Amino acid sequence: MYKDKGIITAKQFVDELRRYQKGSVTRRHFLGVTGLGLATAVLGGAMPGFRPRKAYAGLSGTLNFTTWPNYFAQENFDNFTKNTGVNINVAIFGSNEEMLAKLQAGSTGWDVFVPTNYTISTYKKLDLIEPLDLKKLPNYDPASQDPRFLGPGTIDGVVYAVPKDWGTTGFIVNTKNVTQNPTSWKEFWDLAQGPLTGKVMVHDYQLTTIGGALKALGYSFNSLDEKELGNAEKLMLETKPHLFGINSDYQPSMRNGDAVMSICWTNDAKQLHADMPEMQYVLGKEGGEIWVDHYAIPKGAPNPDAAYAFIDYLLTPEINAKEIKFHGAPSTDARCNKLLPKEILENPILYPAAEALAPLEFGAAESLTNPLRAEIMARFKAA
Amino acid sequence: MTDSQHSRGVTALLLVPAGVFFFFLLILPMAVVLVFSFGDRADTGGYAPAFTFDNYLNLPARSKAFVNTLTLAPLGTLLTALFAYPMAYFLAVKVSPQWRVTMLVLVMAPFWTSQLLRYYAWIMILGAKGIPNWLSMIGITDVRLINTPWAVLIGAVYGFLPLMVPPIYVSLEKLDKRLLEASADLGATPWKSFLQVTLPLSLPGVATGSMLVFILLMGDYILPQFLGGGKVYFIGNALVDLFLQSRNWPFGAAVSVALVIIMFVTIFFYMRFVLGKSGQRRVALV
């Protein structure tokens, strides 16, 4: 494990450091090859966040992890399994509503899942989620987290979920086919009904689709006002015949040209833009959504020890950085940001300018659970 | 134990396992669904005990889904039957006996690829880089195939042809060729023989296949979801959304009950009609 290389030259050290920072080698390799590993183990107690995980001993069995698509680096999971012997079973979901539905139906058998900010208070209300024992999560350092993102996970002073990453909801435009250069939600819906008819998609998700309609009309993303929702529904119904599809799975259609514009999330935008630079991500002028995804443990998790070890492992800044690099949603953790290369930190899709972020709203719990909004979405789909 | 008691004991033993399954997995769940259909939606979703007809009164809110399904499902079944019949006829009558089973199996084999993957292939074929692309190369531009009812119909025929062919094949194969000889002897043209002898005698097979495909289409969720892209909304989509999006269990239960009733009624009348025509009383599945 630890190579006995004796003295390592400065150049070799820097080379290894670069390789480690780029993610080409694992931390273990880096620490081992440079001899820092031993030193680290000794200093471990004194350096927060670098403590060797004694709790990894005594873990067994399987961990059931529920998350969103393309949202984790398999390599990190394999490492965890290697270190702890715990097998990771991953279930992939399409929306928060589905996760809520499954948890409400009970006996999911999940150990760790990834709720978005606006669901956490609902989970607590329905007693579906465990308060987190922060002593078991030493890698979680609230001080290094962006304070904007600490709110939703803590209810009445008790932490129920820890931030994983954050992002925004805007829309993606294929600038090769779309020359109008839309910058607002109003233009999104107008273009959908007009010149871009038959080629625009909206999400199969009431929060963002109704939200997008509300923003176009100048209302709040989270409005529950019947009149405002009625107007939003009217806009949606007017546009429906012109839409290409109502689908949260928009990447394939954007890639093969069936659609040229769609409501879009940060990480998908990053993946699309990376492969096809003509794909531009737009945050509507009127506003939109800013969201934070968390790690949380549902009540009745079958393997809580593994759950805590797993979350703690994923919150380790180096591991977290690797995750970010893979899925492209920006990090809430300053320690993590320090480990990311400049191209990522300066990517406007992941880290938009402050002015673009200012009008964005966090989704509200009631927006997700409100039956009127759900029914409007259903009527919209059935129309 | 007397002989008949022994015999009854054996019969009971034979029937109890199925009985257990029918009770716990059919009767009990359907009863629970019925009860739920009269309930209220709990605040954040789920079921709250109540007794109200609201859910049934609210069914018209999904009328478009019912209409869509009740037009496209029978249409899809009909189209599948129309395409399947000549194929089954070819296999049963025109192919030499030693190749028949192999070729029949080849018709069914596509069924053994994941249906999800096959529909996904159609998304590609009907999408911008597929058929519309080729059509635009010969000058027919601006064709939208995917996310339309046509896509769903094509998908239905594609998906269910392998299921429709075997029952029709079986009933055609059992056909006594001497009847056709007799018909010819009596002066009928081949076409007339077909209409008056072959077709009526093969109707049970058509009925079986159609019933199977109709049932699958009426409850389908994947087909309209993939090939309709949210723009073709079936009862199946409405149900999935009610349970996974709005989490309105009582309304979902009411829609389920409505679906089951509609199915029973349509199948009952269909069987009456089709079997009445062929003059047969009982349906054998094979």
Next chain:
Amino acid sequence: MRYYAALIYFFLYAPIALIVGFSFNSGRYAMDWQGFSLAWYGKAFSNPLIVKALGTSITIAGSTAFLSAIIGTLTALGLERVTGKLRHLFDAFLYIAIMVPGIVIGISTLIAFVTLFNIVNPYLMAAWNWKIEMGVWTVVAAHVLFNIAVVCLLVRARLTGMDRSLVEASEDLYATPFGTFRQVVLPLLTPSILAGFLLAFTFSFEDFIIAFFVAGPNVTLPIYVFSSIRRGVTPEINAVGTVVLLTSLVLLAVAQAILQRSNRTLKTSKTVPQA
């Protein structure tokens, strides 16, 4: 007519050719051919999620087929022995089991079991520190329901068409009822039972909608494919699909061969000398 058949075969297999073809695509996105590569096969089968999903699906389908074949045959045999109201009742249930759409079975089973578990679990926890939960067994149970009806109908069709004189001859030759069953009836029923087994296996393996609702934390292959398709398929899925298809075709060829052999021996043993 031959051309029509050829056209149909083309129609059926073109999309499959597409799926299989793109499993060899070195690029990540289908419809975007970037060269030939076997890499995805390696990736697919070293992907623990896929392997686990495949295993789960095979387990469920195997159990379903096995149970359905047995119970369906038993039921068919039992129904031969009853008449009147009981028979009509069972007939009705068999048809209902087939007629109720899978989505309703999935939903109703979910609702019923969740309600049942919520009532029963507090007692189980208190007494034995154990909860009953949705899992592989719930999927198998829901699948078996439908497939019992399928097998039963297949076997019954065979039973009604069976030559009674063979059974009578066997009894005349002093065979016990069970002996008659074992040596005369069962071999004649075997093709139907086998067909039922295969059909049940297929339906169960392919099923998405029922498993989607009642599998709990388990992921079957269709569920895995569904969640991948929702956010962009990689050719890994194509690779898995291709392998599954090939395996089924091979299994079918094997089943065919076995059936041919048993048919031939049956034919030779069917010649009962005239008394």
